[in-house]
Amino acid sequence: MRHLDEDILLKYSLDLCEESEAEEISIHLADCDVCRDRLKRVGSDVAALGAVEVDLVVGGRPRPATSSEGESRPMLAHREVHQPRLVERLVRIAAVFILGAAVGWGSASLSKDESVCVSPSYATIAPDLGDDGYYAVSDATGN
Amino acid sequence: MDPEWDLFESARKGDNKSWQALLEKYRKRLGALALMITGSADVAADVVQETFSRAFSGKLRDRGGTLSGFLGTIAFRLAVKEKNRSSRVAPLDRTDFTGTGPDPLDQIIKREQDRHVAQAIGWLDDDHREVLMLRCYADRSYKEIAQLLGLPLGTVKSRMFYAVKSCREILRKKGVLD
Numbered sequence: 001m002r003h004l005d006e007d008i009l010l011k012y013s014l015d016l017c018e019e020s021e022a023e024e025i026s027i028h029l030a031d032c033d034v035c036r037d038r039l040k041r042v043g044s045d046v047a048a049l050g051a052v053e054v055d056l057v058v059g060g061r062p063r064p065a066t067s068s069e070g071e072s073r074p075m076l077a078h079r080e081v082h083q084p085r086l087v088e089r090l091v092r093i094a095a096v097f098i099l100g101a102a103v104g105w106g107s108a109s110l111s112k113d114e115s116v117c118v119s120p121s122y123a124t125i126a127p128d129l130g131d132d133g134y135y136a137v138s139d140a141t142g143n
Numbered sequence: 144m145d146p147e148w149d150l151f152e153s154a155r156k157g158d159n160k161s162w163q164a165l166l167e168k169y170r171k172r173l174g175a176l177a178l179m180i181t182g183s184a185d186v187a188a189d190v191v192q193e194t195f196s197r198a199f200s201g202k203l204r205d206r207g208g209t210l211s212g213f214l215g216t217i218a219f220r221l222a223v224k225e226k227n228r229s230s231r232v233a234p235l236d237r238t239d240f241t242g243t244g245p246d247p248l249d250q251i252i253k254r255e256q257d258r259h260v261a262q263a264i265g266w267l268d269d270d271h272r273e274v275l276m277l278r279c280y281a282d283r284s285y286k287e288i289a290q291l292l293g294l295p296l297g298t299v300k301s302r303m304f305y306a307v308k309s310c311r312e313i314l315r316k317k318g319v320l321d
Contacts, residue, residue: 007304007308010304010308010311011304014303014307015285016285016300016303041321045307045311046307048256048260048314048320049260049263049264049275049279049307049310049311050278050279050280051257051260052175052179052252052261052264053171053172053174053175053252053257054171054174054175054177054178054187054251054252054257054261055171055174055251055252055253056170056171056174056177056178056187056188056191056251057188058170058174058188058191058192058195059192061154061157061159061162062195062196062199062200063199063200
């Protein structure tokens, strides 16, 4: 008796055969102990590929669903994930720049009176003018 | 209807005992799916957590199928999305599933045979691995896989055959399978 090819057995085990082919194989298997044993081994190999277990630590139970929640949000498996379009992305980038500029301008305007080093003296920028109409300048000794 | 849906619904409504039972039943399998797609234990744990979160808050339109297929498909999609965007994801063909590298995964894959199987699956290319994962870990039919991946049915079947054949050959050479 001619035995079945290993690839044929694998195809049969994975349910990949056409109906007519599967029927022929079944007839052969009914009469052939050797091929039945080989098929069993192929089946156990296939099962091993799908039996890996990974022991991950998963956090707590997700928040319990409310009755309306389940109706409002379609599953990821059934919906397209929203990807921002180009215009949307550009608007977002522009908003970030405008916000950044506003914050920068705001912080600069808050520090009007700021000491800077003009070695060897320290000058105070933008204080009140002195009686003589000139800015007062102090040196490092505080005089 | 798959009786597991009752357990799921009860857990979803806040019953802690049902949640524990559901988690115990599915976390290792979903973890395997997520790990073998992303190659990162951290990302895989996030994917499993997010899978339950999405399943609990989502609209249940899929009750005609199995709970295993429902959760598996969510996990699959999340894992592929993470794999494509996350810097935490490691290239799978360089992930050491057998526990001999600098970041051994033997703490989370307890059985030695499973580590070798995971490694063999990790060496497959993405196209073949995804079909294998959907069939073996998300319980999807070939027709459903073809729809999910937008592929002809013949392509899905061919990829499944070569994925399994390739893994068997690797595992036989290593002496993991008889």
